[in-house]
Amino acid sequence: MNPAKDRLFARLALNVLGVFEAIGLIVITLATLFAGVFEVNAMIAARTVALGDLLLLFLYLEVLAMVGVYFRSGQLPVRFPIYIAIVALARYLVLDMKSLDAWRMLGVTAAMLLLAVSVLVIRYGHIRFPYDENPKDRDPQP
Secondary structure: OOHHHHHHHHHHHHHHHHHHHHHHHHHHHHHHHHHHHHHHHHHHHHOOOOHHHHHHHHHHHHHHHHHHHHHHHOOOOOHHHHHHHHHHHHHHHHHOHHHOOHHHHHHHHHHHHHHHHHHHHHHHHHHHOOOOOOHHHOOOOO
8 A cells, every 4th residue: 555645545535525514514504594584584574573583593693603613613612512402492492381291391401401511511621621722733642
């Protein structure tokens, strides 16, 4: 096997994956913007804004923020999807509260609490056990 040829193939494969990743992020961004505009138009047509509508717009905003962070840094903080999940569960709880039985309501709130605790644990871990931003700059271990 030729190491130079293998590195060239690996670089090409990473470039191709990067292009597909960028296309996927652009599709997610456009779909989120379209959904947000559709939701705002629905609120204007109904001439009312409900809490569920605001939470849905907040979900769209969080998705856009997550894509923006990914484009800027090339990394996706795991907290962003957790925040989105918490808001989505809150929206579900607000919209369907009257039709939920006690056990399902307890399950949704327990899931929200578990997600909130997981954010705290992740934040604590990042502060207590920081990691190098550039793993390539680390000293090799003996």
